[in-house]
Amino acid sequence: MTTPPTIRLFNTMTMQKELLQPSVPGCVGVYVCGPTVYSYIHIGNARTFTSFDVVVRYLRYRGLQVRYVRNFTDVDDKIIKAAQETGEAPVALAARYVELFREDAKALHMLEPDVAPKVSDHLPEIIGIIQKLVDKGFAYASQGDVYFSVSADKDYAKLSKRHLEDLCVGERVQPGDQKREPLDFALWKAAKPGEPAWDSPWGPGRPGWHIECSAMSAKYLGETFDIHGGALDLIFPHHENEIAQSESANGVEFAKYWMHCGFLDLEGAKMSKSLGNVVRLRDALQRVDAEALRFFFLSTHYRHPLSFSDKALADAEARMEYFYETLRKVDERLAGKDFGDGPVHGDPHRFLAEFECAMDDDFNSAGGLGALSGLFGLMNELTDKPPVKDKALVGRTLRALREDVRKVSGVLGLFEDDSSAWLLRRRERAVRERGIDVAEVERLLGERTAARAAKDFAAADRVRTTLKEKGVEIMDTPAGTSWKVAAAQG
Numbered sequence: 001m002t003t004p005p006t007i008r009l010f011n012t013m014t015m016q017k018e019l020l021q022p023s024v025p026g027c028v029g030v031y032v033c034g035p036t037v038y039s040y041i042h043i044g045n046a047r048t049f050t051s052f053d054v055v056v057r058y059l060r061y062r063g064l065q066v067r068y069v070r071n072f073t074d075v076d077d078k079i080i081k082a083a084q085e086t087g088e089a090p091v092a093l094a095a096r097y098v099e100l101f102r103e104d105a106k107a108l109h110m111l112e113p114d115v116a117p118k119v120s121d122h123l124p125e126i127i128g129i130i131q132k133l134v135d136k137g138f139a140y141a142s143q144g145d146v147y148f149s150v151s152a153d154k155d156y157a158k159l160s161k162r163h164l165e166d167l168c169v170g171e172r173v174q175p176g177d178q179k180r181e182p183l184d185f186a187l188w189k190a191a192k193p194g195e196p197a198w199d200s201p202w203g204p205g206r207p208g209w210h211i212e213c214s215a216m217s218a219k220y221l222g223e224t225f226d227i228h229g230g231a232l233d234l235i236f237p238h239h240e241n242e243i244a245q246s247e248s249a250n251g252v253e254f255a256k257y258w259m260h261c262g263f264l265d266l267e268g269a270k271m272s273k274s275l276g277n278v279v280r281l282r283d284a285l286q287r288v289d290a291e292a293l294r295f296f297f298l299s300t301h302y303r304h305p306l307s308f309s310d311k312a313l314a315d316a317e318a319r320m321e322y323f324y325e326t327l328r329k330v331d332e333r334l335a336g337k338d339f340g341d342g343p344v345h346g347d348p349h350r351f352l353a354e355f356e357c358a359m360d361d362d363f364n365s366a367g368g369l370g371a372l373s374g375l376f377g378l379m380n381e382l383t384d385k386p387p388v389k390d391k392a393l394v395g396r397t398l399r400a401l402r403e404d405v406r407k408v409s410g411v412l413g414l415f416e417d418d419s420s421a422w423l424l425r426r427r428e429r430a431v432r433e434r435g436i437d438v439a440e441v442e443r444l445l446g447e448r449t450a451a452r453a454a455k456d457f458a459a460a461d462r463v464r465t466t467l468k469e470k471g472v473e474i475m476d477t478p479a480g481t482s483w484k485v486a487a488a489q490g
C-alpha cells in the first residue's frame with residue numbers, strides 16, 4: 001500500500017495551511033464557481049480557472065481520484081440585461097456564451113471538468129433546497145420572492161469573519177423591498193415580464209444567484225465535500241451565502257477547505273468593466289501563446305496578486321521559447337538512440353522531487369517552476385558542455401530529465417506541444433509583429449551557406465551581421481542552421 005500524499009493547502013476558513021484529508025480517503029471532491037455566461041471571459045477569470053485546473057491536475061498526479069465540478073450560471077440579471085441589448089432570448093445568449101467559454105478554456109489547455117452543470121437544468125434541485133430552508137424556518141416567502149433570513153443563521157459570515165453589526169451599518173430595507181432585514185438575500189425572485197421563469201411553490205420566478213451552487217454541489221459531490229474554490233471577490237457575499245444556505249438546509253459542514261485565487265490587475269490598475277480596461281482572454285490569445293499565458297499565471301502563487309502587462313507577457317513567451325529550444329535540442333540528441341540501462345550523472349530526479357515539494361506546499365507553482373529552471377539548466381549543460389565524456393551516461397541522464405519534464409507537463413499544462421511546431425509558431429508571430437521579410441531571410445541564409453561551403457567566412461559573417469540588423473538570429477546546430485527572431489530591444 002502506498003502512503004497517501006501529504007498535500008497542504010491554505011484554508012480561507014481557518015486562515016491556516018492544513019493537511020488535505022479528504023472525507024473519503026483517496027477521493028477528492030472539488031467545486032469551483034464557474035462563469036456567468038453573458039460575455040467573453042477576461043484574463044482575470046482565466047487566471048482563476050487555470051489555477052484550479054492545475055490544482056485538479058496535481059491532485060490526480062498525486063494519485064487522488066478527483067471529481068471536479070465547475071458550474072455555468074446561465075440564469076442571471078446580467079444575462080437578461082445583455083439579452084435585452086442584443087435582442088436575443090436570454091437562454092439562447094447564455095447557451096452561446098457557454099460554447100464560447102468552452103472554446104476559450106480549451107485554447108488555454110484547461111481540462112474539462114467532470115461535471116459542468118447549468119442552473120437552467122437544475123430547477124427541481126434548487127426549488128427543493130429552498131423549500132427545505134423555508135420548512136426549517138431559515139427562509140420566508142414574500143410576495144412571490146423567497147429570502148434567506150440572515151438573523152436565523154447564528155454563524156453567518158464565518159468565512160469572511162465579518163460581524164453582523166458592521167455589515168448592517170448604513171443598510172436599510174428600501175421602500176418597495178420585499179425583505180424583512182437589509183442583509184437578507186434572495187433565494188427566489190418572482191417573475192417579471194419578459195424574463196425567463198419557472199413554476200415554483202411560490203409562483204413563477206427564477207433562482208437568486210447563490211442558491212444554485214448549494215443545490216448543484218450537493219447533487220454532484222454530496223452535502224459535505226472537500227475543496228470549494230473561486231476568486232477572492234466571491235468570499236463575500238457569494239460564498240458566505242452558499243455556506244449559510246447549505247449548512248442551514250443540511251445541518252452538516254458544507255466544504256472542508258476553501259481556496260481563493262488572488263486578483264489580477266492591469267499594470268497596477270484594477271480591471272473592471274466600468275473602467276473599460278478589461279482584457280478578454282480571446283484577445284490576449286491573439287497576442288500571446290496559450291502556454292506562455294499559462295506560464296505567466298503560474299509563475300506567481302495562486303493566492304498572490306498578479307500584474308498583467310505587455311512586458312510580463314513578452315517575458316513569459318521568451319521564457320517558454322528557452323524551454324522549447326532546450327527540449328528541441330534534447331529531443332534531437334535522444335532521437336533514435338538507445339543509451340541502454342546503467343548509471344546516470346548525478347541525481348537528475350532531484351528536480352522533480354523539488355517540484356513535488358513545492359506543489360505539496362499549497363500548490364506553489366512558482367516554486368515548482370523554480371525547480372524546472374534547475375532541470376532545464378542541467379539539460380543545457382549536458383547538451384552544450386557536458387561535464388563528463390561518457391556519451392551514453394549523458395544520454396541516459398538527458399533521457400531521465402526529459403521523462404520528468406513530461407510528468408511536470410501533465411500537471412502544469414505546459415510543454416504539451418511539439419517543440420519544433422511551437423518554435424515555428426512563435427517565429428511566425430514575431431515575423432508578423434516585426435514586419436520581417438521571410439523570403440529575404442531565406443535568400444540571405446542561402447548566400448551564407450554558399451559562403452561557408454566556399455570557406456569564405458568573412459562573407460558568411462557579413463550575412464550574419466546583415467540578418468542581425470534585421471532582427472534575425474542564426475543558430476548553427478549539429479542538425480543544421482535555423483533562425484529565430486531576436487528579442488526586441490528595450
Ligand SMILES: [Zn+2]
Pocket residue numbers: 032033034213238242
Ligand atoms: Zn458559487
